[in-house]
Amino acid sequence: MPGLLSGASADVRFAYYGDLFPGNGARPAAVEAEPSEAEAVVELLLEAVDERLIRPQDDREARVLRRARAQLAPEGDQQGAGDVLRRALNAANTLLALPPLRRVGGLLSAGIMVHRLGQVRAYLARRHPDGSGMSLDRRIRARVARELHGEHPSVVVAHSLGTVVAFETLHEHQGTLPLLVTLGSPMGMRTAVRPRMLPQPLRVPAKVxxxxxxxxxxxxxxxxxxxxxxVAANASGVLPVSRRIDSDGIWVHPAAKYLAQPGVAGPVIEALEAVPPV
Structure with a gap:
């Protein structure tokens, strides 16, 4: 794909919005969170733990998950954002004992995990207005929308929180969207993410x-x-098609891990080749 790599075949754009988060994305937003906000991070972790407890890979994983769950939902009263945040950090530290999350060379830490989940929480809170009163989630969607072509077809590749952002942004986009690719999406979380997304009920954006x-x-x-x-089908009958991949390494969540898989990169390249040059 020399043409694609040189930029001659496609206008490739990256919508970065990490600087919009409280603290400019430099540290976990939950550090100075109110109790209700810190609880939302715990809720995200708790749901992720419960999902894996349904079908643990082995007894060791089940023990680690049960210990993390006990740290996230301890018996007795817990007061204040500091206590709630400590629960999240302690549980995240416990989860690092799982093979796919085990820390090697400082590549992953409990703080990074909580930070990532804190960004999901901050976006879905629909708060943190700027000087003009525009909430954080609206500012993020506006930045993504600016990178979408209005007159030419767009192929959208979204990762992690970006899948939630893309889903909501594309409901307002009127241009042609031959392909949407989502990687490592938290959209399926039944209580912490899915019911807080907009618009409800969840439906594939019309132009996808x-x-x-x-x-x-x-x-x-x-x-x-x-x-x-x-997620329900759009008027054209389009539904998400989910495909499992198996990456190697200690931390498989990064977008680069997904895009390194031929099964992921292949459809993206095919769709880009089918899009007329801008």
């Missing part, structure tokens, strides 16, 4: 012509990975 959703068994961030079970 095809949707491929990729998930890895060792990706702790995904909840219910089969999005076709929780």
């Amino acid at each position: 012509g095809s949707w491929l959703n990729f998930w890895d068994r060792d990706d702790f961030i995904t909840g219910q990975p089969l999005l076709e079970r929780c």
Whole structure:
């Protein structure tokens, strides 16, 4: 694909919005969170743990998950955002004993895990207005929308929280969208994410012509990975098509891990080749 790599065949754009989060994305937003906000991070972790407890890979994983769950939902009263945040960090630290999350060379830490989940929480809170009163989630969607072509077909590849952002943004997009690809999406989380997304009930955006959703068994961030079970078809009958992949390594959630898989990169390249040059 020399033409694609040189930029001659496609206008490739990356919508970055990490700087919009409280603290400019430099540290977990939950550090100074109110109790209700910190609880939302715990809720995300708790749901992820419960999803994996349904079908643990082995007895060791089940023991680690049960210990993390006990840290997330201890008996007795817990007061204040600090206590709630400590529960999240302690549980995340416990979860790092799982093979796909085990820390090697400082590549992953409990703080990073909580930070990632804290960004999901911050977006779905629909708060943190700027000087003009525009909430964080609206500012993020506006930045993504600016990178979409209005007159030319667009292929959208979204990862993690970006899958939630893309889903909501594309409901307002009127351009042609032959393919949406989602990687490591948390959209299937039944209580912490799915019911807080907009618009409800969840339905494939009208202009999406095809949707491929990729998930890895060792990706702790995904909840219910089969999005076709929780997202209704659009008027054209398009549903998400979920495909499992198996990556190697200690931390399979990054987008680069997904895109390194031929089964993921192949459909993206085919769709880009089919899009007329801008």
